[in-house]
Amino acid sequence: MLITGIKSRPVYDQLRPLPGGIRHLVAGQGSGGRAMLRLLDEMPEQGMQTTLLYSQESFSGLDFLAELQQRQVAELRVYPSNQELVADLERILGNARMGTRLYLSGSESFIGTAMQVATHYDMNSDEVLREHAGSFVRRIWCVHCDSYTENVTQRVFQCPGCNAMLVVRDHYSRRLAAFQAVKADAEVPGELPEAEELDT
Amino acid sequence: MTIQFRPDETYRDDYTYANSPECIARAPFPFPDDEYMYSMNLEPHVSVGDGALKAIFDIDEHYISECRDRAITLEKDPGMHYVSAPHMMEAQWDLLELIMESYASDYPEYFTLEKDGTRWHWTNTLLNIDDTFTFGDPSTLPYEPMEYITRQAQGDWVLQEERDGTLYWGAGIATQRADYSLRFNLGMAWHEFHGPVPLLKETGMLDRALKFLLRLRCGHPVRRLNWSLTVNPRLDVSAESLPDWAPDRTTVTAENAGKLVYLRIELQPLHRLPRSNAIVFPIRTYLLNLEDIATNPAWAKRMHRVLKSLNQELVDYKGFTRYRDAAVEWLSQFDDGQDEEVVKAG
Ligand code: HEM
Numbered sequence: 001m002l003i004t005g006i007k008s009r010p011v012y013d014q015l016r017p018l019p020g021g022i023r024h025l026v027a028g029q030g031s032g033g034r035a036m037l038r039l040l041d042e043m044p045e046q047g048m049q050t051t052l053l054y055s056q057e058s059f060s061g062l063d064f065l066a067e068l069q070q071r072q073v074a075e076l077r078v079y080p081s082n083q084e085l086v087a088d089l090e091r092i093l094g095n096a097r098m099g100t101r102l103y104l105s106g107s108e109s110f111i112g113t114a115m116q117v118a119t120h121y122d123m124n125s126d127e128v129l130r131e132h133a134g135s136f137v138r139r140i141w142c143v144h145c146d147s148y149t150e151n152v153t154q155r156v157f158q159c160p161g162c163n164a165m166l167v168v169r170d171h172y173s174r175r176l177a178a179f180q181a182v183k184a185d186a187e188v189p190g191e192l193p194e195a196e197e198l199d200t
Numbered sequence: 201m202t203i204q205f206r207p208d209e210t211y212r213d214d215y216t217y218a219n220s221p222e223c224i225a226r227a228p229f230p231f232p233d234d235e236y237m238y239s240m241n242l243e244p245h246v247s248v249g250d251g252a253l254k255a256i257f258d259i260d261e262h263y264i265s266e267c268r269d270r271a272i273t274l275e276k277d278p279g280m281h282y283v284s285a286p287h288m289m290e291a292q293w294d295l296l297e298l299i300m301e302s303y304a305s306d307y308p309e310y311f312t313l314e315k316d317g318t319r320w321h322w323t324n325t326l327l328n329i330d331d332t333f334t335f336g337d338p339s340t341l342p343y344e345p346m347e348y349i350t351r352q353a354q355g356d357w358v359l360q361e362e363r364d365g366t367l368y369w370g371a372g373i374a375t376q377r378a379d380y381s382l383r384f385n386l387g388m389a390w391h392e393f394h395g396p397v398p399l400l401k402e403t404g405m406l407d408r409a410l411k412f413l414l415r416l417r418c419g420h421p422v423r424r425l426n427w428s429l430t431v432n433p434r435l436d437v438s439a440e441s442l443p444d445w446a447p448d449r450t451t452v453t454a455e456n457a458g459k460l461v462y463l464r465i466e467l468q469p470l471h472r473l474p475r476s477n478a479i480v481f482p483i484r485t486y487l488l489n490l491e492d493i494a495t496n497p498a499w500a501k502r503m504h505r506v507l508k509s510l511n512q513e514l515v516d517y518k519g520f521t522r523y524r525d526a527a528v529e530w531l532s533q534f535d536d537g538q539d540e541e542v543v544k545a546g
Contacts, residue, residue: 001519002398005398007391007392007401008388143439143440146383164443171384171395173392174392176384182439182442186442187522188447188450
């Protein structure tokens with residue numbers, strides 16, 4: 001089983017104004033605020049058609065809320081966690097998604113879970129852009145106990161769900177918005193691969 | 201054709217699975233050469249010989265036992281080994297029809313299918329099944345159509361839907377999958393689920409194989425072979441159950457490799473499906489241990505050379521890094537260094 005060098009990790013875009021939208025949803029988290037600000041600079045005419053969604057959850061501690069509050073937009077919605085932002089995004093897209101353009105910026109885990117919602121509403125690649133920001137901390141799915149762990153930075157870690165020592169593979173599923181992890185010492189219990197930082 | 205079935209074999213715990221000499225002889229031996237590397241080994245799926253390549257979907261003496269093992273695995277972990285996206289229902293019916301028609305025409309002594317409009321009557325004497333149902337109406341079957349028919353079929357089955365110039369994993373039943381997770385792969389695109397395979401992308405093979413499959417036409421199936429090694433005749437070697445079977449890899453020695461190490465051959469005949477335009481990818485697995493292989497000295501000799509010279513990246517990917525040397529040493533007794541033709545399967 002291959003652990004590293006797998007080619008299923010998503011490739012990200014750079015946020016830029018998308019044509020044809022009547023409503024722009026710009027959603028970001030933590031250090032993703034920087035790309036949100038840059039995007040707003042590039043679309044000064046669309047302020048009143050723009051809704052900002054910002055989660056202050058951050059792995060690196062960066063917070064762009066003060067700058068975002070200075071911008072002239074239709075609405076700024078602020079959330080304490082990424083999960084609450086994504087739940088609200090689900091409600092917003094459920095009410096109206098025709099003519100909506102979605103811009104996502106933040107961690108891989110944030111983008112991945114927000115994309116699950118966008119995919120559920122059949123948004124296609126002309127309607128969504130994703131820009132990665134911050135460290136590549138990973139959201140992990142344990143193949144053995146079906147649990148998810150956020151913000152993993154180590155190749156080998158202990159699963160909070162089943163306590164197994166897991167090794168994180170580079171294999172990524174967009175449907176689960178997560179990387180896969182498998183038991184690290186499956187062949188010989190206790191014989192672990194070398195600890196290393198993930199490529200953050 | 202009469203098959204002497206072995207109805208009471210196990211693929212777990214006491215591992216009573218074993219091959220008759222006839223069953224060994226009919227296996228699709230996967231090594232055309234003394235050296236092995238991935239290649240575009242796709243060919244038209246036409247009937248050849250009297251062995252595994254004769255029928256549209258091959259069954260053999262293990263049919264009853266293998267269906268039982270599938271049922272055990274499905275019952276153990278619901279939702280883990282059979283998954284289907286909701287929009288795959290049409291492809292599921294396509295698959296049910298394809299398997300029923302193929303089995304009934306290739307094995308009329310075991311399977312019959314009578315159609316009266318959408319009222320279908322299906323009998324499977326090997327599993328004592330006699331069902332009448334309405335084609336297209338899932339409420340008339342005890343399971344979803346794909347699960348219903350593949351519980352009566354050998355091998356794993358995957359349904360791929362074609363969208364945006366690629367293939368997406370829409371459904372699957374996989375109780376004998378080699379080291380991957382079905383739930384993880386559901387919804388993945390062609391290049392994503394092949395992501396873990398070494399060398400495929402770099403050599404351009406992944407693009408070429410996809411192009412080939414997108415041109416696949418209804419009624420013109422193609423097939424290919426793949427292979428790996430497994431310790432013990434175990435069908436369920438999923439990523440999920442890794443902790444149950446990976447420790448067996450440490451038990452192999454040059455003395456016991458003949459009994460413990462199994463060549464796992466995958467016959468993969470791909471079909472385009474008529475209504476849904478989906479593609480079905482069956483993975484029909486044959487398990488032969490090295491002692492079985494050695495009943496054909498030319499096979500043993502060839503396999504010795506293949507394993508000995510195999511690219512280390514493939515060894516690591518296929519998961520037998522720990523016991524490659526033991527298997528090579530056991531097989532070396534059949535290689536005198538002389539060259540002779542190896543009899544091909546079929
Ligand atoms: C739609 C049909 C197909 C499906 C669903 C499929 C699926 C898979 C899966 C799940 C794996 C294991 C990946 C892992 O380790 O996680 C795999 C391996 C592989 N596939 Fe495919 N595949 C298909 C068709 C093909 C074709 C047509 C080719 C080449 C012509 C191909 C070449 C390979 C190779 C070389 C491997 C590595 C096998 C090994 O070393 O054991 N596949 N495939």
